[in-house]
Amino acid sequence: MDQDFVESYLGMRVESVDEVEILRRMEEGIYNEEEYQKALAWTKEHCKMGRDDNPDFVRFSDEEKEKQWEFTVKMYCIIKDLMAGNKDLPEGFEEEMVGHNAIAGGFQGQRQWTDHWPNCDYPEALLSSTFYYQGAREPYTLATENDVLNGLGMLFMRLLTHRAQIFADVRTFWSPEATKRVTGYDLEGKAKENGGIIHLLNSGAACLDACGECKDENGNAVMKKWWEVTDEDIKKMTDATVWCEAGFDNFRGGGFSSHFTTRAEMPVTMIRLNLVKGLGPVLQIAEGWTVHLPDEVSDVLMERTNPTWPCTWFAPRCTGEGAFKTAYDVMNNWGANHGAISYGHIGADLITMCSMLRIPVSMHNVPEEQIFRPAAWNAFGMDKEGQDYRACAAYGPMYKNI
Numbered sequence: 001m002d003q004d005f006v007e008s009y010l011g012m013r014v015e016s017v018d019e020v021e022i023l024r025r026m027e028e029g030i031y032n033e034e035e036y037q038k039a040l041a042w043t044k045e046h047c048k049m050g051r052d053d054n055p056d057f058v059r060f061s062d063e064e065k066e067k068q069w070e071f072t073v074k075m076y077c078i079i080k081d082l083m084a085g086n087k088d089l090p091e092g093f094e095e096e097m098v099g100h101n102a103i104a105g106g107f108q109g110q111r112q113w114t115d116h117w118p119n120c121d122y123p124e125a126l127l128s129s130t131f132y133y134q135g136a137r138e139p140y141t142l143a144t145e146n147d148v149l150n151g152l153g154m155l156f157m158r159l160l161t162h163r164a165q166i167f168a169d170v171r172t173f174w175s176p177e178a179t180k181r182v183t184g185y186d187l188e189g190k191a192k193e194n195g196g197i198i199h200l201l202n203s204g205a206a207c208l209d210a211c212g213e214c215k216d217e218n219g220n221a222v223m224k225k226w227w228e229v230t231d232e233d234i235k236k237m238t239d240a241t242v243w244c245e246a247g248f249d250n251f252r253g254g255g256f257s258s259h260f261t262t263r264a265e266m267p268v269t270m271i272r273l274n275l276v277k278g279l280g281p282v283l284q285i286a287e288g289w290t291v292h293l294p295d296e297v298s299d300v301l302m303e304r305t306n307p308t309w310p311c312t313w314f315a316p317r318c319t320g321e322g323a324f325k326t327a328y329d330v331m332n333n334w335g336a337n338h339g340a341i342s343y344g345h346i347g348a349d350l351i352t353m354c355s356m357l358r359i360p361v362s363m364h365n366v367p368e369e370q371i372f373r374p375a376a377w378n379a380f381g382m383d384k385e386g387q388d389y390r391a392c393a394a395y396g397p398m399y400k401n402i
Helices: 003-010 020-028 033-046 062-084 094-098 121-127 148-161 176-183 189-193 231-239 295-302 327-332 347-357 375-380 384-395
Strands: 166-174 197-201 242-245 256-259 267-276 280-291 312-316 338-343 361-363
Touching: 003 148, 003 280, 020 062, 033 062, 062 121, 062 256, 121 256, 148 166, 148 267, 148 338, 148 347, 166 267, 166 327, 176 295, 189 280, 189 312, 197 327, 267 312, 267 347, 280 347, 312 327, 347 361, 347 384, 361 384, 375 384
Parallel strands: 280 361
Antiparallel strands: 166 197, 166 338, 197 312, 242 256, 267 280, 267 338, 280 312
């Protein structure tokens, strides 16, 4: 966590909370019991159990799994209260009622927490989605593994689009040749045109909106703005998702990982905010599409990684040059193993926003005619990317205190 970056470039303070606070609130009953019981009842009705791939000698009993569900639902309630406050907490806890007024947050589970307690996949996935037991509501931004930079990327795009954001590992590249060799399937459409696909998945922390089951007025798959989400949409998203017992190899304390496969082609934008020593913040942008593979093909490829996690196949829009020569080159140039993914092609909006915040864009595939930066950038040379770096360095962080 680089607090100076958050303060100087984004104008926000950072507050760190030791995760023992979650345990304290559980043990002392510092949560709203009625809310918790409603959330638990909703979870039991709508969160279907998936597979448990753990060997028998480390597999939890049904009774232990029931306790894990109770624990993780309480985690959801408490993390929500920490971020947003809750006036309905028990009397005597007026300070806790206030919360931290957090616009975004993160949870550092691995490994000390998850070696002993259930993981945070359920709270991360559902807080980042556009609904909960009360119905549709504005999504929170809660990053897994406390990846602050990915959480900030999710926040940027949530504020720009009013939609849920996907947190995912940028995990594996599958070329057309490798896909054919392993599955016998020839990639088609966007996947073929752009030289392969990138596998986006993480341990169950992705928003459920990413399943691609919701449709717009024309029947196209969409991740809706939160106020457009209906009860029918919520049912589609929960029906498309199962909750698998967490793998003991990663999560000795148990918990549950959401699993769905994005079975739709949707326009999306993947970004990564990086902090480079000696340079400062830079943003990477890759517009592209989710790819709908046949179930039997996706299942074979998923068995090469962790099949209990949410799965999205991504084809970036490639240009045949540089970092966007092929999908492989996009992954090879990516700054971290995480990406934040939003519905829609919003790269042009992000470039404009970054110029306002003095964050140079180090990599993008946005058509030049869509790019808008301040006219003052023209004084910093004729090459657009170098111009951006020089202008951001000259003007400096928007909120820096001198």
